[in-house]
Amino acid sequence: MKRKVRTIDCACLNFTKQFFSLTVRQPAEVLFAVLALFFFDKMDCFAQSATDRENSSPKHVLMLFNEGKDVPGNIILEQAVRTEMQKNSTNRIEFLAEYLDASHFSDKEHFRLFEDYLGKKYAGQNLDLIMSFPSRDYRLAGELPNALFSDVPVVFIAVNEMDVPQAVGKFGVTGIVQRFDIRGTLGLIMRLQPDTRRVVVIGGVSDVDRATLGRIAEASQALEGIKFEFWTNRPVAELPEAVKSLPEGTVVLLSTVLNDVSGQTFYMAQLAQMLAPSASVPVYVLGGWALGDGALGGSVVDSEDLGARAGQLALRVLGGANPKTLPIEVATKGTPMVDWRALQRWRIKESRVPANGVIRYRPETLWDEHRNLILFSLAVFLAQAVTIGGLLRQRNRRRKAEAEILNQRTELAHVTRVSTMGQLTSALAHELNQPLGAILRNTEAAEILLQNEKPDLEEIRAILADIHKDDQRAGNVIERMRSLLKRRSLELKSFDLNELLAETITLAQSDATSRQVNLILQMPAVPPTVRGDRVHLQQVLLNLILNGMDAMADAAKFQRQLTVRAEMAKDGNVEIAVSDCGSGISPDKLKHLFEPFFTTKANGMGMGLAISQTIIEAHGGKIRGENNATRGAVFKFTLPADQK
């Protein structure tokens, strides 16, 4: 049990490492991934525990490796096998692994010790399957298991160019011999770099290495006009320097170097790591595991795919299939695979990679790398956008409403102006009839004068001058009326306040006369300049004046006095006060004065003061109403004086 747990943990760790190094960079995602793995792992354990009860005997698989633990190709291969088998087995599988490490300990004595060790270690152990990963020879697939565990079926996986000895078959062994896809790799070289004229092949001197080189030489025959150089007589240690100055049109192809001339072992991944980064030309490889450290690519053996196939084969054998009936599979299929970073380095277009090719190490797009973060951000952004949209809509609505209110206020201002005009109609008709009457009388007089034999031309000239004047006077009255009646929004202009006051008093004068009200105007000696809308302010003034006159309707005639007084206040504002001598405003009504529809008049609309307040406040002023100390009420409003 202890061992089982350790192994699974190790697998997990391995997988996690891989997952981490390949795809995950965000610490949060690592955490997530680990948690997920842990979770799945637990699930797996439970699942397995469940099957244990039905199928109480776990399967024991011993994996025998010819090389050490750190051969990159093997690590991937082993992991792929384990994953495949665990995934598809109904039984719990315990994996055991042993490493001969033939690269470092190649003598026969060592092999004997290893064999001895295995024999002692696994004596009495119930092994269900031996999986062998031979490299230099097939002893681990044939003789050794046959000698130690003769009744245990064997499945092997070999990646090399060596022929499987006939002898292996007789031990009841099956397996997969994966050949390097040399033709495919050469084809990929020509495809990615059509200008290639020279291929430098780096290989070793062991039997395995020679076999590989032989296959390469054989395949090179198909390519005419391209020179193949086989660098086998140099120690690998010299190679990094040698590949730095290779001329253009050359590529390097890494073969296997189980032993170089100096007797050292180099795995293809090691070679790639040593040579590719500093090489002056692209480096191609035959094994997928050698990619990632600078090599450009190759039609490589895909260890994961191979592991999966091997796993399936092993499961069939575990399931009871007789290895003898399963022929040894020799696979030559490679997968065109390139390192995206190397493509960039050598400025090779991605479009040159064959359609079935795999491009590795492409920096994950933001989407790949931060999918969740992006989705989350998008969701947040969307929510934000919706919120903002909502707020904007609200603001739009509010603006519309405000515009509508402004519109209605203008409308209302217009209506009250019209009603003010209504109140002023007789006064205005009077205003207009004065000049018109004068004109009429003058023309009639002129007609009569002209009937004389000697018309008094002097008088007629005076008449014409008067007619002209009165005509202008009538025009002015109409203009005043028109501007007062015009439907309009606020137009701010600087103007002389005294002039406006005088004009307004004139407008109200005839009404005041008919109501026998004495209108008094008190203006500052220096005419204040005010910035505002003349017509609207005139409306306010007229409104206050008419109100004041209304308030005095019941007052004794001698008391009917309305004073309009303008003066500069201390704060730089101009204060205009309209004071009447009526009966004043009762205290309970004072605070409601400016409320819409509040009126003390029988026929009042109650809008005059409300509108006046709106207008004054729109000018940045204030309006208030109070009772005079002596008699009547006074309405005061301020306007900011124009500082210019």
Added chain:
Amino acid sequence: MNPPPESGTVFIVDDDESFLRSVSRLLRAAGYFVQAFDSAEKFLEQLAPEMSGCVLADLQMPGLNGLELQEALAKSANPLPVVFLSAQGDIPTTVQAMRRGAEDFLTKLSPKEKLLDAVRRALARGAQERSERVRLQKLRVRFDALTPREMEVLEHVVRGKMNKQIADDLGINERTVKLHRTNLTRTLQVQSVAELTRLVEKAGLFKHGDTK
């Protein structure tokens, strides 16, 4: 074309300087004597009993307005006829003005013919009222010669009372009544009671006295 100028002056009262000037011009051109005033107060100040003619007044004026001018004029010793000339008249004002004896109520935009016609009528009426007033005054001067007692007796006589009744009413002798009658017919130069009654009526005497 010119209408025969009536005797008398047209007194124009209007606060609108321009209109005042224009209407003065028209009336002058039409052959009238014209005197212009820009306020009712100024006109009333200059009003004298011997002034004859009519008043052409605006209705709306600061200070005394047209109706108040009419009222003041009616109370004066020289109640000249008034024609109102208003820029804008309303019905209540018009009714009030006419009820108080205005000759006419025109707007400032009334045609010249209407205006001149109204002025002519007002002048005619003014002249007639003036001569009537003069005649009455002359008659009244004749009555002024009577003693208070003779006036008392006269009043009883024109009310158709017998001497005896008069003597009882006044608490005097019947013969004394006869003596007073003889004296007053002589002073008044009348021949009969009928003539005496007509004279009293013309002079407008005892109109408000109620029958005892």
